[in-house]
Amino acid sequence: MTTQAIPQAGSAPRKGYRRGGKLAGRSLAYLILTIGLPLTLLPFLMMILTSFKTNTEALRVPPTFWPQHFTVENYLKILNNPKLPLLRFYANSTFVAVFNVSTTLFTSALVGYLLAKFEFPLKRILFGWYLLSMMIPFQITMIPSYLILAKLGLINSLWGLVVFSAVNAFGIFMMRQFCETLPGELLDAGRIDGASEWQIFFRIVLPQLKPALATLGILVFMSNWNAYLWPMIVLQKIEVRTLPVILTWFNSTYTGQPALIMAATVLIVTPILLVFVNFQRWIVQGFTFSGFK
Amino acid sequence: MNTRHQKPDKRPKGGLAIAKGRFVASILMPLLLYQSVGIFILAWVFALMFFDYSPGRLGGPILGLGGSNPFVGLKHFVEMFTGTSASAALFRTSLKNTLIFAFLVLPLNLLITLPLAYLLEAIGERLKVIYRTIYFLPVLTSSVGVALIWMSMYDPQAGWINTILRAVGLRPVAWLSDPRAGFLGVPVAMWAVVIAYLWQDYGYNMVIFIAALQNVPHELREAALIDGATPFQAFLRVVLPLIQPTFLFVCVMTMLSSFQVFDIIQVMTNGGPGYKTQVLMLDIYRNAFRYQNMGWAAAESFILVLLVMGITLIQMRILRTRWEY
Numbered sequence: 001m002t003t004q005a006i007p008q009a010g011s012a013p014r015k016g017y018r019r020g021g022k023l024a025g026r027s028l029a030y031l032i033l034t035i036g037l038p039l040t041l042l043p044f045l046m047m048i049l050t051s052f053k054t055n056t057e058a059l060r061v062p063p064t065f066w067p068q069h070f071t072v073e074n075y076l077k078i079l080n081n082p083k084l085p086l087l088r089f090y091a092n093s094t095f096v097a098v099f100n101v102s103t104t105l106f107t108s109a110l111v112g113y114l115l116a117k118f119e120f121p122l123k124r125i126l127f128g129w130y131l132l133s134m135m136i137p138f139q140i141t142m143i144p145s146y147l148i149l150a151k152l153g154l155i156n157s158l159w160g161l162v163v164f165s166a167v168n169a170f171g172i173f174m175m176r177q178f179c180e181t182l183p184g185e186l187l188d189a190g191r192i193d194g195a196s197e198w199q200i201f202f203r204i205v206l207p208q209l210k211p212a213l214a215t216l217g218i219l220v221f222m223s224n225w226n227a228y229l230w231p232m233i234v235l236q237k238i239e240v241r242t243l244p245v246i247l248t249w250f251n252s253t254y255t256g257q258p259a260l261i262m263a264a265t266v267l268i269v270t271p272i273l274l275v276f277v278n279f280q281r282w283i284v285q286g287f288t289f290s291g292f293k
Numbered sequence: 294m295n296t297r298h299q300k301p302d303k304r305p306k307g308g309l310a311i312a313k314g315r316f317v318a319s320i321l322m323p324l325l326l327y328q329s330v331g332i333f334i335l336a337w338v339f340a341l342m343f344f345d346y347s348p349g350r351l352g353g354p355i356l357g358l359g360g361s362n363p364f365v366g367l368k369h370f371v372e373m374f375t376g377t378s379a380s381a382a383l384f385r386t387s388l389k390n391t392l393i394f395a396f397l398v399l400p401l402n403l404l405i406t407l408p409l410a411y412l413l414e415a416i417g418e419r420l421k422v423i424y425r426t427i428y429f430l431p432v433l434t435s436s437v438g439v440a441l442i443w444m445s446m447y448d449p450q451a452g453w454i455n456t457i458l459r460a461v462g463l464r465p466v467a468w469l470s471d472p473r474a475g476f477l478g479v480p481v482a483m484w485a486v487v488i489a490y491l492w493q494d495y496g497y498n499m500v501i502f503i504a505a506l507q508n509v510p511h512e513l514r515e516a517a518l519i520d521g522a523t524p525f526q527a528f529l530r531v532v533l534p535l536i537q538p539t540f541l542f543v544c545v546m547t548m549l550s551s552f553q554v555f556d557i558i559q560v561m562t563n564g565g566p567g568y569k570t571q572v573l574m575l576d577i578y579r580n581a582f583r584y585q586n587m588g589w590a591a592a593e594s595f596i597l598v599l600l601v602m603g604i605t606l607i608q609m610r611i612l613r614t615r616w617e618y
Contacts, residue, residue: 025524029412033424036409040427043442043492046453050445062459063451110320120317122325129328135605136335137553139577140594143587144337147348147356148330167327191309197316226435228556229574233582244437248560251441258445269438276433280426283433287497288504 051075051263058259074263084250085239086267093242096161096231097224103166104220105213111167112175113205117187130169138230146233160234161242165224171216174289178212179205218279219286225272243268338591342369346588362588369592380580384593386568387576391597393479394572395551397487398494402547405495407540410502411528425503429496436493440560443489444469447561472567480569486558493557494550498543505539506532548604552597573597 050058051074053067078084114120115127145164146155154160182205190200206213228244235241238249250264276283337356344358345365352362373384413424431439446453447468455465466474468485476484509532517527533540555574558564564571564579573593581590 026416029415030420033409033412033416037424037427040431040492040496042453043446044430046446047442059451061450062456063453107324111324114317114320118313118317120321122321126324126328129332133331135602137598137601139553139574140338140591140598141331141334142577143341143581143591143594144334146582147337147587148334150348164330167324197312222433226437228435228437228559229578233578244435244556247435247437247441251444251560258448258451261441262445265438265441269435272435273430273433277426277430280429280433284429284500288501 047262047265050259051266053259055257055259058262059256074260075267077260078264078267083238084246088239089241089243089246089268092158092240093225095158096242097221099162100165100224101217101220103162104168104171105217107167108171108175108216109206109209109213110201111172112177113179113201115172115176116179117182117184130172134169134173142230142233149234155234156237156240158235158240161224161227161231168220171220174212174216175209178209182208215282215286215289218276218282222276222283338594341588341591342595343367344588346591347585348587349585365588369589370596373592373596380586380589383568383571383576387571387573387593388596390483390568390570391552391554391572391574393483394487394490394554394570395548397479397483398490398551399544399547401487401491402495402498403544405491406498406502406543409495410499410506411532413499414503414506425496425500428499431493432496434493436556437560439489439493440557443485443492443557444561447485469562470566472565472569480566482562482566482569486561486570489561490551490554490557494547498547501539501543502536505536509535545604545607549601552600552604 049065049067052070052072053064054069054071054073057064057068079086111126115123141164149155149160149163152163154163186204186208187200190204195203226244227242228248231242232245232248235245238246241249247264247268251261254260254264340356340358343364343366344362345368346352346358346362348357350357350361352358352360358364372378372381375381409428413421413428416424447455449455449465449467449470452468454468458465466481469482471481474481513531513535514527517531518524522530553574554572555578558570558572559575559578562570564575574597577590577593577597580586580593
């Protein structure tokens with residue numbers, strides 16, 4: 001909501017500067033930026049290299065850079081560990097993320113459309129409530145939410161991670177913003193052709209919102225996939241946990257085996273990272289839209 | 294809830310208005326029902342902080358409040374700021390550490406992101422995408438993963454950071470476990486989590502700065518340079534004022550998220566050594582879910598929310614002034 005005005009206007013005046021012949025300045029920029037790269041990449045590289053070392057080598061002082069005895073033993077150990085059914089944890093995380101993305105996209109589009117295109121008595125109150133709930137951080141609702149889940153018997157259930165996530169105030173505001181740009185004639189044309197209001201929503205409004213929904217979807221997916229605190233509170237049994245929670249459990253169970261822990265980190269962190277990198281453009285778009293993380 | 298009856302409209306309603314009204318009502322009914330749970334949760338937490346509540350005790354008939362979970366009024370808040378009990382002292386430590394963390398993160402973050410974004414904005418389009426992708430990688434990484442990677446970097450024996458320190462002739466440091474070692478009056482463990490946090494977070498502010506910088510016409514900067522300003526002066530006097538709204542916005546967002554820091558610290562130090570990195574979220578989590586001391590934790594989270602809300606209101610102020618100009 002804050003910076004989205006910026007990219008639209010910013011395309012024109014770039015070329016002239018580049019012709020300016022400031023070769024020195026630009027090489028300096030490249031130089032400094034390139035120095036920054038290893039600082040960003042080195043920790044990732046360490047993680048990957050350590051995961052291919054034997055455990056004794058990983059504990060050696062001073063540490064080796066390249067693995068001297070390149071081994072995939074750590075990976076095999078994790079993948080063959082019956083106490084660590086990785087596929088199940090992947091399934092848990094996927095279930096929560098996909099479910100929450102679906103409900104959030106649906107409710108955001110619907111309520112956003114409602115707030116943008118309809119007049120009804122409670123509109124202002126509803127609007128104010130969503131504005132307020134964007135300001136209320138999750139921490140304050142955490143305790144009663146937990147108590148409710150406990151009453152409902154949803155502790156240790158993946159459903160506990162989805163019941164309070166069906167409506168997202170940020171998503172509603174984002175969709176409302178996009179719905180306001182929809183021409184009223186388009187909707188009225190549908191009405192004249194005899195479409196019901198629901199048909200108009202599904203056939204006309206939703207297709208128009210596709211790019212915005214993609215941005216919102218990837219953001220919600222990412223925040224769910226990486227969520228840690230709330231899943232840790234709700235999921236106390238090992239077999240129902242999501243990936244970040246299982247990763248810390250693994251870390252505290254196998255202390256003193258850094259190579260093994262790094263292999264687990266690679267297996268849990270990197271696959272989705274590749275997906276996120278591919279969606280990077282949309283994630284950046286969403287971030288610059290309003291600072292949602 | 295049904296719009297048809299409440300709207301003071303004199304004309305007879307057509308089928309379209311009825312259909313629209315039905316549509317709105319069919320969404321509003323379930324929606325309001327769902328949102329009322331949210332209001333109920335807020336009311337509950339607001340009540341909780343005035344009670345000495347623990348879910349283990351069987352309290353009064355309404356939400357277990359009262360009875361063996363007695364009403365204590367403002368006692369929690371008085372205790373937090375003036376009390377001598379261990380949990381009150383720990384709350385104040387947590388509050389102090391949270392502020393230290395946030396006020397370390399903010400300037401360091403700006404010091405890294407603003408110049409890098411500025412440089413990145415000036416280079417060619419294709420390389421820009423590659424650089425940005427790499428700088429953005431940690432933002433996309435799960436914070437638990439970030440914490441584990443940095444824990445191995447900080448390992449006192451085999452970790453790379455100490456290896457580098459030894460190589461340049463400095464004394465190795467037990468980064469995450471030495472409660473006495475400090476730098477500039479801040480414990481090394483705090484620096485360690487701040488650095489890990491910065492590493493994960495800086496790409497985020499960078500993309501926001503890049504978006505803002507793209508909007509600054511390069512002619513303005515050129516004009517300043519022609520008038521004899523140094524590139525640094527041109528940046529300070531011309532570019533920075535033009536992106537000021539974004540700058541303030543980034544400050545606020547960075548503050549907000551660092552007040553609420555939890556994941557990285559919980560995994561890396563769990564508040565240690567000797568509560569040197571105990572921050573508010575960690576204290577709230579512990580009191581609520583480990584010690585079942587939920588009334589106290591609710592009161593603590595209220596203080597955190599006051600901090601966060603205060604900053605959010607400042608942010609909205611800033612945004613309003615921005616819209617005006």
